[in-house]
Amino acid sequence: MSRSYADLPLHYGQVPPWLYQRMSKLGLAITEAIVSEYGKSAFLQRISDPFWFQSLGCVLGMDWHSSGITTSVMGALKRSVNERSKELGIYFCGGKGKHSRETPAELIRIADATGMDGDLLVRNSKLSAKVDNTAIQDGFQIYLHSFVVTDEGEWAVVQQGMNDATGIARRYHWHSPTIKSFIEEPHTFIYGPNQGQIINITDKAAASTRTGVLDLTKENPTRLLQEVRQLQMPSHHDVKAKDVDLKRLGSVLAVAHERQLIDMESLLLLEGVGPRTLQSLVLVSEVIHGTPSRFEDPARFSFAHGGKDGHPFPVPTKVYDEAIQVLENAINKAKLGNSEKNDAIRNLHKAATRIEASFEPNSNFEQLIQKERDESWKYGGRTFFGKAEKPNKRSDDLQQLSLF
16 A cells, blocks of 8 residues: 555653663564565565554554554654664654654665665655645644655655544554555555545646645545555453454464474473463564565554553563573574574464464453463563552462353
8 A cells, every 4th residue: 555544642741761772672672573574675565554554553562553652663663663763774764843854864874874765765755745745635634754765765654643623643654555546646545534625736627726736625535545554442441351352362372382282392482481481472573474465453463561550450561571581592593594482483484374263262361361460470571550459369260261
């Protein structure tokens, strides 16, 4: 897709340093794994998919549906990936507020260092912002603009706008290889709730108005605009069973806690990794190796490392750190020609996919979440509000996994 978007409820609050540091480390490891395995273009393709992006944010421990995912994930990736840009060939520019206005200068510096056409990159950056903020007047004012470019000139844009009247943020995604024209239908699909008439001078039918008459469109938005993959998150903060594909989540838990489902070679290579960390690694493996169709329920990925506000459960920092260590170790060994541990991590995703076809979950979703919360103190559980405490009493029926 050339352009797609996600609608997200507005959330306030800063990301605590203990989480932001972990997000940077795991985000870098996931980026490096994708680039190493599939290439730079594949990473840009993924970050241009609103479903994958939301799933990544959940794996990194952000609140599963909040507008803050955009700022925090892009900030964490910019911080960590840019330290390795020369090696990875990927550069993050821009950001929120004043940082977005620094994008042109950042792109010129990158172009000077790599030999790319800096003026063209700046033009592409400005045009993508103008289209979403001016040519498409849908009630959202852009306040975040992030431009990601490879040393080969391919680029992606992730930007976010705010509708002050509704308190909803809208995130827009662009990917350069599929853009044929900025001024005529650069979007393969736009979809959203009908909020009345909008102005869209990029529509093919508006060719005669692109000289400056911006208010002639009288068509219903659903007739003017073609349909795209769009992610519209619900207003409720907690994770409900209806937000998750229980069949997929159940297969993840089965692989993590029923070790006989993993092939023996991978099991040996991951020796010493406990069931709870395996649960996280299966979901990390899917973010790295999964196909686009597997990210339609981003809330499922919050079962890797919870969320900073405690939904669906506190962030298990000990598990998070172990998952980072395992993934970083696998990447470093692969650089030395030993890819077995990388293969073992990939096989976790394969195992979950394999058993999913015949897996039938039960309906104890709330018990699963309660079990994670009750045991959070064991794993260094933390939220924005503080550390998780050991519960006074736990019922015996929560001792077993609840979806299989």
